[in-house]
Amino acid sequence: xxxxxxxxxxxxxxxxxxxxxxxxxxxxxxxxxxxxxxxxxxxxxxxxxxxxxxxxxxxxxxxxxxxxxxxxxxxxxxxxxxxxxxxxxxxxxxxxxxxxxxxxxxxxxxxxxxxxxxxxxxxxxxxxxxxxxxxxxxxxxxxxxxxxxxxxxxxxxxxxxxxxxxxxxxxxxxxxxxxxxxxxxxxxxxxxxxxxxxxxxxxxxxxxxxxxxxxxxxxxxxxxxxxxxxxxxxxxxxxxxxxxxxxxxxxxxxx
Numbered sequence: 001x002x003x004x005x006x007x008x009x010x011x012x013x014x015x016x017x018x019x020x021x022x023x024x025x026x027x028x029x030x031x032x033x034x035x036x037x038x039x040x041x042x043x044x045x046x047x048x049x050x051x052x053x054x055x056x057x058x059x060x061x062x063x064x065x066x067x068x069x070x071x072x073x074x075x076x077x078x079x080x081x082x083x084x085x086x087x088x089x090x091x092x093x094x095x096x097x098x099x100x101x102x103x104x105x106x107x108x109x110x111x112x113x114x115x116x117x118x119x120x121x122x123x124x125x126x127x128x129x130x131x132x133x134x135x136x137x138x139x140x141x142x143x144x145x146x147x148x149x150x151x152x153x154x155x156x157x158x159x160x161x162x163x164x165x166x167x168x169x170x171x172x173x174x175x176x177x178x179x180x181x182x183x184x185x186x187x188x189x190x191x192x193x194x195x196x197x198x199x200x201x202x203x204x205x206x207x208x209x210x211x212x213x214x215x216x217x218x219x220x221x222x223x224x225x226x227x228x229x230x231x232x233x234x235x236x237x238x239x240x241x242x243x244x245x246x247x248x249x250x251x252x253x254x255x
Contacts, residue, residue, distance in 0.1 A: 011172065013080060015175025015176070016081050017083040018043055019042060019105075020042070020108045021041065021109075023039070023041040023178045023213065025178075025190060025213060026188065027190050027215050027216055028157055028191050028233045029089065031234075032157075033120050034117065035090060035093055036089070036189060038071075038087070038101065038215075039085065039086060039087045039088075040086050042108070043083060044083070046073075049071035049072060049073045049103075050104055051071060051102070051103050052067065053067055053090055053101035055098070056100045056114060066102075070088070071087050072086070073085060083212075094117065095117050095118065096118065100113065110186075121236075122236050125236045125237075126155050126156050127155060127156050127235075128157075129161065131163070133164050137177050137180050138176035142181070145184060149184055155188050156189075158188055158191070162195020165198070168206075174209050191242070193243065204246075206229065211227075214228055216228050216242070217233060229242060
């Protein structure tokens, strides 16, 4: 019994935040040719949310040429620990251009990662679609996303149709989602819609960790209840619309 308790405690703290950024995530914006959103996580001792980016020229001198911008941050408390979640939006980018970026506080930096803005023209579009990650995310779902990325070149974005996790308030499950994807979310933007498992079973509200991690376009209905779950993104002449059918169960929010 003691061994089992020790294992559970270790598992609970496995995804605890540290000074160095983790859970670095790109999300799509309303203008993917000109902008991109980035979010990440640290422990509460970190005071600043910085992102540095530069047009990739293939040299090691990216540090000296990088532009620094400030983001916003918010503390989110979960059962086993609190963490500081950071968000920033990069704008005024050039279309069809490869950029390198890193996030941190000025001392504790992530590695340099890359993303490529899309063309303004209606070029070919390539994306990955995933249903429910939800269960055994780290142990089994990881092989699905890694295999998909390794077997498909030039992916524009990754689309999640909900139920990313099973219980939205358990931070370990979100940690498994990020660990399962490895470096992928740092380099390929995500578009996601909230499933019923992103909602708490008791009060039917959206779990705090959804909004902590994601920064989606603010172009849906004005009612705050739809924020970050109902929105649209235009990619290469195709409009992707995220709807939130969970709210159909609430009569006050059905047109």
